[in-house]
Amino acid sequence: MTSSGSCDAAFGPVREIFDESLAGGGDLGAAVAVYLDGRCVLDLWGGIADERTGRRWERDTRCVTFSATKAVTATAALVLAERGAVTLDARVTEWWPEFGRAGKGDTTAEHLLTHQAGLPAFDRPISVDEASDPVAMADHLAGQTPEWRPGTDHGYHALTFGWLVGELVRRHSGRTVGEFVREEFGPDLWLGVPAGSIDDLARISAGRPTKAPDLPAPKPLVDRLVAASQDPASPLQRSTANPGASFNKPALLTAGWPAAGLVATARALAEFYSGLIGGAVLGRDRLDDAVRERVRGPDRTLITESAFGLGFMRPSANMYLPPAARVTAFGHPGASGALGLGDLDCGLALAYIPNLTRPGPGDRRAYRLVEAVYAAL
Template sequence: MTSVQGQCDSSFEGVREVFEESFADGQNLGAAVAIFADGLPVVDLWGGVADRSSGRPWAWDTSCVVFSCTKAVTAASALLLAERGYVTLDAPVAQWWPEFADNGKGDVTVEHLLSHQAGLPAFATPVSVAQAADPVAMADRLAAQTPEWEPGTDHGYHALTFGWLIAELVRRHTGLTVGDFVRKEFGSDLWIGAPPGVIARAARISVPRRGEPKSPLTDVATQTRVDAAYAEPGSLIFRATSNPAASYNDPVLLRGGWPAAGMVTTARALARFYRDLMFGVSLRPDTLREAIRERVRGPDRVLLTDSAYGLGFMRPAQSFELPEAARAAAFGHPGAGGVVGLGDPEHRLALAFVPNLKRDYFAGDRRAYRLIEAAYASIT
């Protein structure tokens, strides 16, 4: 039986119970969950196996790639630069990136980039993992592309391109990569571009074996529709999520600093990031209020279901399924296979769940959902 380690405030014992059950019933391989309430750490738990092939256990400092949870951290970089007066969110991107105006993108704003309205959800030509390590070259590719739709008229998840679009904003105004800027401003344990030592100690991503239990949140009809689109190489969801194609255990990817999906960190550090956002450590309260204000909601041209976006942060919707208690005020970002980070300024709650068993359900699975549910039950 998997031994869960760490600390848990007595009022959050329900979270510990759910976390322990997720190992007992085979839902987790290795994972960590961290929660801050009223700014204080109340849950810091971990357990299981960090590397299935070697049996290496998950330790207190085990980090893991968090997939699209990276987007929230990258977005915060742009928001901080706007707060400091480097950019204006509703002004054209071409004011500071002239080449971006090509092919009908002259009116695209930073807000369009942050809210997935820019019409650039996928690269037009194949990109290798090695090429993806050059953020300037990736930005140049996107600047030369024609949008899939008229920017600002619709929205669709920019699964990978989001990161390199925002990375160019950071680079042009600071001279830094997103990874360097993030570690300087938001936390030394948030690695977008991890060094060899961090990669060697990180958990390795695994996929469920045949016959392992499943617990998807998404209804069967939606899951079937999305699965069918994924199976079609020409579909927008396939092109947006599969180019560059890579294994997220590949050191080239993890040190390459993919700013939409490649961050390596701990649940503790990710939850602290949201705590710091809500308590004015990282951004001013008015900046955060504007960032989490919903800009778009409705059918997502890429994800093929309803989504809702603020500026870089998701709001509760089909693409970010949350318990009812969280739906009014929570914001954050899920990641592939069940990872999630969120904050709730109304309930003064910050939470992160980081597993290494990657379940490819469209909107995650019940592991994170049940932990979030238990967390809210502990404060109400």
């Protein structure tokens, strides 16, 4: 199976790797796009968009990106900060007084963006219907007791991140994150799918867990991660599985969960990163500060090492990148294997979006593509 689309000759090896994954079953359907210094040098797609019907992945097929969403949501908050609407190192209670309950009065917006707020999971089951109301989700989190004192540690806020940062966006712009993204960043990034477009999306399918010999963490730590993934009471499961729903569910897709619900083509997500590093979205000083590493170390939710700037993940065990990308790249991966990535030093923007999930630490689909892209520079 071969891909469709365009590819500059220098990036031919990237296309070969992408085609091998499609032909060999590593991918069901997927798309990958690369911009270099503002110019699209690779835009490929191929495979099956819907395993049930055999529908093909086309040029404009959109797919949910899972947590690659977080970088876009964080950027909305950063834009508001650059415009002077909010000061990120000030207390959240200055603009959200109710958030000060239960010992959270010293929390800053920076804590929300760096997964230090101590609210990695909801303290009761949340339904999909409830999750469609961002105001209700924010109100619930405002009343929760943190699991650690905000600012003293970090743990991945897999879903709560979106409603926490989303409340910053709503209170300072009068818009939901989805509305802000559509109006400020462009109509091709969907946080809230139009009901009539759901049948045209790529459908998520579950693949077998993968294993790899070059694990990005010591085996005892990986064993702890595997155990946590099977324990409903673990921070990992509580953070990622509540609210719980299939990411093919219309109620989830139309709601546009602001931590995990972004639906886009790879071209649109790579174009977003290209505009970001090119200065069209944020000033260079603001972006330099946003990608500056704030926290790194064992993650209370993800077990293995994570590292964050202001909403952007930095290379770590949880955004495992080849050596050439580990110093200067930033972005965010998603649970499906998706990845959005920027590199200011290289003028590089990349997005990869598959519809076949491959749980486990051994998924190297994005890694191999990023490795080939950097080799071609």
